[in-house]
Every structure is written in C-alpha cells, then in structure tokens.
Amino acid sequence: MTTSLAKRCVAELIGTFLLVFFGAGAATVTLMLSAGEEPLTDFNIGIGYFGGLADWLAIGLAFGIAIAGAIYALGRISGAHINPAVTIALWATKRFPTSDVGPYIIAQLIGAALASILFFGCTGPDAVLIGGLGATAPFHGISYTEAILVEAIGTFLLMLVIMGVAVDKRAPEGFAGLIIGLTVAGIITTTGNIAGSSLNPARTFGPYLGNTLLGGQNFWEFFPIYIIGPIAGALIAVFLYDWLTSE
Amino acid sequence: MKCYICAEKGKDSDAVAICIVCGMGVCMEHAKREELENWEGGYPFPAKKLKQNIPRILCPPCYEAFHT
Numbered sequence: 436m437t438t439s440l441a442k443r444c445v446a447e448l449i450g451t452f453l454l455v456f457f458g459a460g461a462a463t464v465t466l467m468l469s470a471g472e473e474p475l476t477d478f479n480i481g482i483g484y485f486g487g488l489a490d491w492l493a494i495g496l497a498f499g500i501a502i503a504g505a506i507y508a509l510g511r512i513s514g515a516h517i518n519p520a521v522t523i524a525l526w527a528t529k530r531f532p533t534s535d536v537g538p539y540i541i542a543q544l545i546g547a548a549l550a551s552i553l554f555f556g557c558t559g560p561d562a563v564l565i566g567g568l569g570a571t572a573p574f575h576g577i578s579y580t581e582a583i584l585v586e587a588i589g590t591f592l593l594m595l596v597i598m599g600v601a602v603d604k605r606a607p608e609g610f611a612g613l614i615i616g617l618t619v620a621g622i623i624t625t626t627g628n629i630a631g632s633s634l635n636p637a638r639t640f641g642p643y644l645g646n647t648l649l650g651g652q653n654f655w656e657f658f659p660i661y662i663i664g665p666i667a668g669a670l671i672a673v674f675l676y677d678w679l680t681s682e
Numbered sequence: 683m684k685c686y687i688c689a690e691k692g693k694d695s696d697a698v699a700i701c702i703v704c705g706m707g708v709c710m711e712h713a714k715r716e717e718l719e720n721w722e723g724g725y726p727f728p729a730k731k732l733k734q735n736i737p738r739i740l741c742p743p744c745y746e747a748f749h750t
Contacts, residue, residue, distance in 0.1 A: 436730065436731045436733075437728045437729070437730050437731075438728055443728055506725050510724055510725030510726070511721070511723075511724045511725065511728070511729040512728060512729075513728055514725060514726045514727045514728050515725055515726065516726055521726065525726065525727075530727070531727070597726060601725050601726050602726060611725050611726075612725070
C-alpha cells in the first residue's frame with residue numbers, strides 16, 4: 436500500500452517549492468546584493484561579483500541543501516523527484532507508472548510557480564526587476580546549442596548519481612539526499628555561469644512564469660533549452676546506467 | 683530454557699520465546715508480542731507498506747522500557 440496519488444503530488448509540490456524558493460531565491464538575492472555594481476565583463480551579470488565561483492558555490496549549496504532536505508523529508512512519501520526530468524527518466528525505464536507522470540509534473544510546476552510568486556511576496560519588486568526571480572538563461576556569448584549541451588551534461592551527472600546512490604539496490608542506505616544535494620551544488624558551481632545550471636524544467640518554469648505575471652523580463656524563448664537539455668541528459672544517464680550494470 | 687520472570691517469583695515454567703532485546707527467556711504469560719509495520723522502498727520511489735507486519739517478542743521489562 437502506497438500513499439495516495441493526491442498526497443504524493445502534494446509532497447512533490449512542496450519539494451519543488453522548497454527547491455525553487457531557496458535555490459532560485461539565493462540567485463535572486465545575490466543579484467539584488469550586487470545591484471548597481473559595475474561588472475568587469477559582459478559575462479558577469481552580478482553573480483560572481485563578490486567572490487567569483489564562490490558566489491555560485493553559495494547558490495549551489497542553497498539548492499543542494501534544500502534538495503537534501505526535501506529528499507529526507509519527502510522521499511518516502513512521493514519519491515521526492517522534484518524534477519520532471521527525473522520523473523520522465525524513471526518512467527522511461529519502466530520504474531515509474533505512466534498514470535502518475537502527468538500529475539507529478541503538474542505538481543512540480545505548480546510548486547515551482549508558487550515558490551517564485553511567494554519569493555516575490557517576501558522581497559518585493561526588486562526580486563523581479565533586479566533578480567529576475569533567479570530565472571535561468573544562457574550567459575553572454577553562450578549559444579542556444581551550447582546551453583542545451585551544458586544543461587544535458589549537468590543533468591546527466593545528476594541522474595547518474597541518483598541511479599548510483601538511490602535506485603541501485605546495492606547503494607548504501609541513508610546517503611542519497613546528502614550526496615545528491617552536494618552533486619547539484621557542484622554542478623551549479625561549475626556550470627551556473629554558462630546557462631544558469633537549471634537541470635530541471637520545473638526550476639526554470641517557476642521563475643519564468645513569475646516574471647511574466649509580475650512584470651519582469653520575458654524569458655520564454657529560452658524555455659526549450661531547459662526542457663530538452665535536462666530531459667536528454669537524464670535519459671542518457673538512466674539508460675547508460677542500466678547498460679553498465681546489466682549482466 | 684525456563685522463564686526468567688517466573689523463576690524470580692519461585693515458579694518453574696518453560697520459556698516459549700526469547701526477548702529480542704535482552705535475550706531473556708519468557709513463558710507464554712510473560713511474552714509481549716508486538717507487530718511492527720513493514721515498509722519497502724523509499725527515495726526516489728514512494729515507500730510501500732507491505733501487507734504483512736513483522737512480529738517482535740519482548741520481555742515485560744524491555745516492553746515497559748520501550749513504552750515509557
């Protein structure tokens with residue numbers, strides 16, 4: 436007997452809310468802190484102004500700690516995917532039922548949108564006008580294709596770690612949340628200043644919708660990057676892991 | 683093996699179970715049987731409660747220690 440689908444969807448909504456509120460929120464606050472400072476290059480939008488990659492490490496850790504908390508708090512209830520790319524990858528390998536995929540993704544998108552709107556509610560218009568609610572977009576000089584590639588590679592590592600520390604029955608128990616959180620922090624540290632290091636269509640959807648509703652910039656032209664890249668990376672990882680561990 | 687609790691009271695009864703915590707032999711009268719829920723799975727899948735519970739037998743002192 437598992438928890439009802441409705442309750443599992445509420446858990447997914449809460450988990451994705453936490454991820455976006457604290458993770459994208461950290462990016463928003465960093466931009467608000469550095470507002471008005473003169474960036475040294477076009478590649479620097481404000482994150483990186485205080486400590487270079489350390490800014491991205493701090494944002495990555497905010498994401499990672501929120502993800503670890505969500506996994507430990509909600510993992511037994513819904514599985515704490517909190518990411519449509521993870522849900523789709525588990526479904527593609529027949530580990531997750533088709534009937535639950537749609538409701539899970541809708542719950543994740545709602546949780547992400549609520550997080551962005553409530554973050555605006557906590558901080559005011561500067562969160563949108565200066566921080567862009569932590570929306571992801573390719574940085575100066577990064578092409579659409581390069582952005583898709585880096586998002587795919589980042590999510591590939593994330594999904595590979597999920598397979599190794601959580602899905603594989605030989606994995607040691609109790610470490611999944613911590614290791615996955617730290618992995619996300621590491622990926623964001625390296626790739627954050629390339630295309631935002633979303634690794635998660637819901638994480639990008641929330642701030643995009645928030646910006647649209649609250650008078651911010653229109654980012655939707657970039658949304659396919661954060662659908663194609665993460666889902667492709669997660670699918671490659673899950674099938675590769677299954678192949679690597681097959682007899 | 684004899685029941686430890688009965689032996690303390692000067693009675694002589696055969697033990698029918700052993701406390702899983704302290705190893706004390708207990709007779710049917712003093713054995714405390716509990717059923718623990720059995721869950722399977724967890725992140726990244728929802729945990730499932732299995733139909734069958736796991737029985738656990740405790741002696742009266744250990745049972746009290748767990749429930750106070």
